[in-house]
Structures are given as C-alpha cells and as structure tokens.
Amino acid sequence: MIAKDVRERLAIILPLTFAFFLAWSFRLFGFRDAVLSVLTGTAPANVIPSPVSEAAFIQQAVLVEFPAPIDYSPIQEVCGRTPFRPGLVFTCEGQHGGIGMLRNQMLKCIRYAIHGGGALVVPSIALRNSKDLKDIETAIEMPLEYLLERETFKKYLTAGCPQMKIYDHVEDVPFYSQRQGQPLQLLGDQFEPDHPRTGLRHPRAWRQNFDGWLAKQDIHLQSERPVHIQMEQSFLEYPVRDDGDAFVHEFGKILSFRKDTRELAAKVLYELRTRFDLPIDPAVAINPGAYYGAHLRLESDAIWAWPPSEWRFSRMHDQFEEQYRNVKRTGLRTVYVASGNQTVVYMFADYLAKKLGSDVRVVTKQDLLQPDDMQRLAAMTFDQQALVDFMVMFKASAFMGVAHSSFPWNVALRRHELSRYAAYANEGSDLLRDEYSIIMGMAADYPYVDSFVTSIWP
Template identity: 80%
Template sequence: MVAKDVRERLAIIIPLTLAFFFAWSFRLFGFRDAVLAVLSGDAPTTTTSPPTSSLNPFGEAAFIQQAMAVEFPAPIDYGPIQEVCSRTPFREGLVFTCEGQHGGIGMLRNQMLKCIRYAIHGGGAIVIPSMAVRNKNDLKDIETATEMPLDYLLERATFKKHLAAGCPQMRVFDRVEDVPFYSQRHGVPLQLLGDQFEPNHPRTGLEHPRDWRRNFDAWLQKQSVHPEKQKPVHIQMEQSFLEYPVRDDGDAFVHEFGKILSFRNDTRELAAKVLYALRTRFELPIDPTVAISPNSYYGAHLRLESDAIWAWPPEQWRFSRMKDQFEEQFRHLEETGLSTVFVASGNQTVVHLFATYLRQRIASDLTARVRHVDVVTKYDLLSESDLQRLSAMTFDQQALVDFLVMFKASAFMGVAFSSFPWNVALRRHELSKYSAYANEGSDLLRDEYSVIMGMAADYPYVDSFVTSIWP
C-alpha cells in the first residue's frame, strides 16, 4: 500500500514540477503569454506560417490597405473648419468658380484651397474646381486651354464629403449650370483676383485677409449687382500667385483645411505598393499604420527638370545648379545615416547622375558616415503590371505617387523654389515637436523630419512659399 501511495504521489508531483519549471523558464525568456495560453486552453488549434522577416509582419494586401489609409499625419478634424465657416454669413444667389488652375500638384492643390477659402470669405456656393492640364510635350507649358475636372488628380467624392461636413453652410455643385436659376443670372461672370483689394501687399501675403469680405461686398455694389436666389451672381476667381497668409486662421485650421483634398485612390495604391517593395527588398522597418517610420529610408526631391531650369535659372538661383543641389542632399543624408534613398524627379537622367554623385562622394570621403547607398525610384520598385498602370498616367498624375512616398520617408529634403517639397515638408511638420519651421539649423525649414535646403539669401524670392502654402 505504501509503495502504491508513493507511486500515485509521484505521478502528480513530477508533472506539476515539470510544468512549474517550464513555465518559469518560458517566463524568463519572454514567452509567458504563450505558456499561459497553452495552459488555459486558449492556444489556436491550427498553425500558420510565420512572416518571412521580423521586419515584415504584414501581408502585402493588408499592408497596402493600411498604407493607403494614412494620407495625412492624422484623420481630418472638422472642428477648426466649422469654426472658420461659422464666422461668415452665407447667402443664396452667389457662386464662385475656380476654373483653369494651373501648375504642378503642389501649386494646383494650393490654388484650389485658396479659391475655396475666398469663397468662404464671400459666403457663397462653390463649383468643384477644375484645372488646366500640362502640355505633355513641353513641361513648362502649364497654362493650356485643355481643362480637366478635379478627378484628374483628386478624389471628387471625398472632397464633397469633407467640405459638406466641414462647412455645411456652403453649397457644392458639380457644374455651374446646376446652380438654381443659373440661366437667369446677372449678366456674364465677374472676374476677380484674390489680391485685387490689396494689390500692394508685401511678399508674405495679404495684410488684412479678414477685411476681404467687406471689400468684396463693396466691390459687388460697384458692379451694380446684388446676389438673389432667383438671380444669382457668378464670381470667376482668376489665378493669382501665393498671396493668402494661411496662418491667419490659426494653426488648427492650417492643419485641417488641406485634408479636404485627397489624392486619387489609384495613385495612393501605387504609392503603397512602392512602400511595400521598399520594405521587402531592403528589409526596412516601414509601418503602414503610421505617417512616418523612423530609420527606414531617405526621401530626396530633385528639382532639375527643364521647366525648373527655365523658371529658376542657375545663374540667379544657387540650388538650380546641379552640384549645389546634390551636395546639400548628400550632407543631409550623411546626418541621417540612412542608406536607402528614394528619389523623386521628373528627369531620370538626373536621378542616375545623383546616384553616381553620392557613390563618388562616399568613396572620396573616408570619414563618411554612410558607406553604401541604394538609390531607387518608383520605376525600380513597381511590378511590370503596375509600371504599365503608371506609364499610362501623365507627368503630374505620376507625381502624386512620389508625393505620398516622400511624405512617409524617415527624412526628407527639397528645394525652396518648388511648391512640391513645401507641401510635403509642411504636412510632415504637423508631427514636429517644434512650432516654428527652423529650429535645428539655419535652413528655411528644418525640423526632425524634413529640410528645405538653404537660407533666404540663397533664393531671390521665396517668402510666399513660407507663408502661403497649406499643408
């Protein structure tokens, strides 16, 4: 009986001792949760293959879906837009249109936002903006007579949804002919420049933007027109340069207003695929659920296309000189220690020259922090079928892909005479711990995420880029 009792006790003690030993061993090695799951019966009964890399925990489809959803540092907050709209009394019988907006995506986007802001000041309805398409055979010819709808670059449904929620007092029409009683309007459309009431404003923009409504109403009276529901007035906003001081409405509005415009879904998908290829090819810690992933890749925007050299001649603009622009990019790349470089440029020859320049500089500088670089573009990272989709797009449509990839770079640098890098850097600045633009150096904009290279002395005229672009 004694022997039997001992055997029964050992049958209980030994398994418990082993379980206790393994549980504490697993706990010490960080596997406590797994052990508890097994002991509690909550462990899955089937197994799945582990990810191919610890840096790649997402499947491709899930990665792309999540990356597409992160277009801004944070989802839109309608509150600041609603507050601004509530300051202005709206009226029936007044409609603003924004036809013929021209430029690259950075300028086009800002021109549309500015036109909408004037329409809010005026208290009228808005027709969904349209744009002039660039001449594909001459990049500097941006003021063509070929008009394209908003859908050419941006999401129409998203725009209507955001504006309706952010500014419910403002009516939005697809076409000006959809305005009630438009056929009975006051004569021909009245053309108006945004800075018409302050023609001698400083380079930093309008000095009295909140007087715009009063000046506008006085101007309407001089035209001998009075907006009425059954006799509407059509205001055609012409394109003026960067003259609206965007920060006049406060930082909260600045961060949210630009979010009413969203890039085309197909370009966001292609950008997400570029990010996925960057992560898998170079094993980079890119998290699709966040705006910026640290320690992954460097974004270099090179503005050396033919239209840039024509508009900003190298003899006057330091950073229109290829070597100067390349050298500034190299110095910033050195500061970051990153070795994967994603380049955005409309000239692939420039990209190849830049890659050669980086490798030569690294080879000639034995103290260089970075000893090897991989220089890639969207053309190097997309599959053949996606490249065909990209090739079917125009110059400006393709630029949307670069914009979105640049937005998520660990570090970014561009020049000050292009609205593209300003749009990217200002959007990223929302995440910065700094409120001002130049806290870590003397560049026009330098924070922990982005640099707009050079000082004001390096550029004959860039004041308006600093003060008049919505992120």
C-alpha cells in the same frame, strides 16, 4: 467585517495584477512602442513591424495620407462665423501648376468663396502640355478627379462647411440660366494689390471689400438671378495662418489624392520594405531608420523658371552636394529619389556612390513597381505620377528639397505637423529644418524666396 477585509484586499491585488500584466505586455508585445507610435504618429526606430500581407499593407498605407484623420471642427468654426447667402456662386476654373501649387491655389479659391458666403462649383484643372513641361496653362480643362478625389472633396467640405452649397457644374446652380449678366472675374488680392510678400494684411476685411465691390456694380443678390464669380489665379497671397494653426492643419485635408496613385505609392513602400528589409509600418506616417527622400528639382521647366546662372540650387552640383551631406548625416543607406528627369537620377546615384560607397541604394518608383503596376504608372501623365512621389516622400524617414519649388514645401510642411518644434528652423539655419525635413539653404542662397511658409496649406 469579513466583506470589508475582502474588498480592501481586492483593492490592492487587482491594481497590482493589472500592472504586472501591463508590464509583461510591454516586454512581450511591444505595447509601449505601439502606444508611442500612436501618440507621435511615427514608428519606433529600427524596429521592423510584424509581417503583414501585401494586401493588408497596401490597405493600411493608403489610409495614411495625412499625419492624422480630418478634424472638421476648425473648418466648421471658420464657416460658422461667415454669413452665407443664396444667389452667389464661385468657380475655380482651370487652376494650373504642379501639384503643390495647384492644390494650394484650389484651397485658396475655396477660402475666398467661404469669405464671400457663396456656393461653390467643384474646381477644375488646366492640363499641362506633355511636350513642354513649362507650359502649365493650356486651354484644355480637366475635371478635379484628374488628380484628386471628387466625392471625398464634396463629402469633406460639406461636413466642414455645411452652409456652403457645392455643385459639380455651374449649370447645376438653380436659376443659373437667369443669372445677372456675364461671369465677373476677380483676383483674390484685388482689394489689396500692394500687400507684402507675406500676404494680405487684412484677410478678414475681404468680405466687406467684396460686398462693396459688388455694390459698385449695382449688383443685388437674388436667389432667382444668381451672380457668378470667376476667381482668377493669383499667387501665394493668402496668409493661411490667419485662421489659426488648427485650421491650417485640417483645411488641406479636404483635397485627397486619387486613390489609384495612393495605391501605387503604397506598393512602392511595400517593395521598399520587403526588398531591403526596412522598418516600415504602413499604419503610421513616418518610420525612422527606414529610407531617405530626395526631391531633385532639375527638370527642364525648373531650369527655365529658375536659371542656374542666378539660382544656386538650380545648379546640379550644388543641389547634389546638399543632398549628399544630409544623406551622410542621417546614416540612411536607401535613398528614394523623386525627379521628372531620369538622367539626373542616374547622375545623382553615381555622385552618392563616389561619396558614400556603392552600398547606398538609390531607387525610384520605376525601379520598385512590378510590371503590371509599371504599366499603370506609364499610362499616367507627368503630374499624376508626381502624386506617387509625393506620398512616398511624405512617409520618408528624412526628407530634403529646394526652396524655390512648392512640391517640397508641401511635403515638409505636412510632415512638420508631427514635429516637436513649433518653429520651422530650430535645428539649423536652413529655411525649414526640423527632425523630419529640410528645405535646403538660407534666404541668402536664393534671389528671392516666395512666401511658401506663410501661404501654403499643408
């Protein structure tokens, strides 16, 4: 009886003791906020994290490239329903564009290779002309590591799609010297040339159409006589959500930005935190109440591609005004700007100062990096430097960009994974508007809106 009485008392006392300890942990150590930040992927607003060394800060920030670490299971599921076969290799050569479009084009090419059930050669990149930004398709071919991490790509894609063989060079493919004829060029939408702007109507019929196309050319796959398929670059035609939301969230994670650019972005975040006493926790994706991210698309190539006479938000005043209204709405006083035109940044800073007062700080990566890191940045090309801005924008408390550029769509769609909204426009009439990001304007504000929402993996 005594033992039973002790057990009954312990059954009452132990839970009460644990509850008391937990309650005081919540108050003394901010445990509640830590739990919430883990569950939501964001830090609590206006709470400055405990001080950490610069090295520890950078190490943590570099690791937060996506809202959550990669989950291979959705990729494995898609690859698992595809029969792979030897004697077939796909290449994604000379992919071109800014980082937003370039990255998506690579992912799309890889998705077609999965459909086809063949091996893959690590994609390559066409170098942009440094003297003419609109010339994005030069004959100079760069390896994947020009912008992205090669070994990470191979590791992640192998884990997600173990049936797919991956080669660094097409010549590494077994028996490639005995291949069947010359490489065959293929457009992703070649079998559905009349598809709507939202993308292919029947993406899962691609394999059947592809096999029929091969058969018409009297090609029979053989291990000792491989067939080389060169995927050409079509534009925003693949409906990414066909494979399900889980796949959409995970597939893009196989492409990771160069580590040195992520380190520079982490140093920018550290400087923002220390110089302006901002509540930036490097271990979480988005920190409320810290800084505003403004992507200004007013470089020479943008004005050439989307002339202001036809595109409202190619007009400097209209783009500035929309950003100003959003900065005012958020109440944030530190504005980080991404733009390839420094003169535009100065003009935007003057515009905000006149509208909101001189206490609004407008800064760029060039303003924040230390001299040694500035030298590293200056040695990088236009597109490599854009990776730094991408990562800083991804982690901004609020973000805004235009609808005719893939860069802000990539940023906003990646951030949207943390949103409590499923749809893209629950807080207003902008093309995308959630609690973290805005793609400014409505469809009526643009001559046409490309299918970024339906055709981009975040």
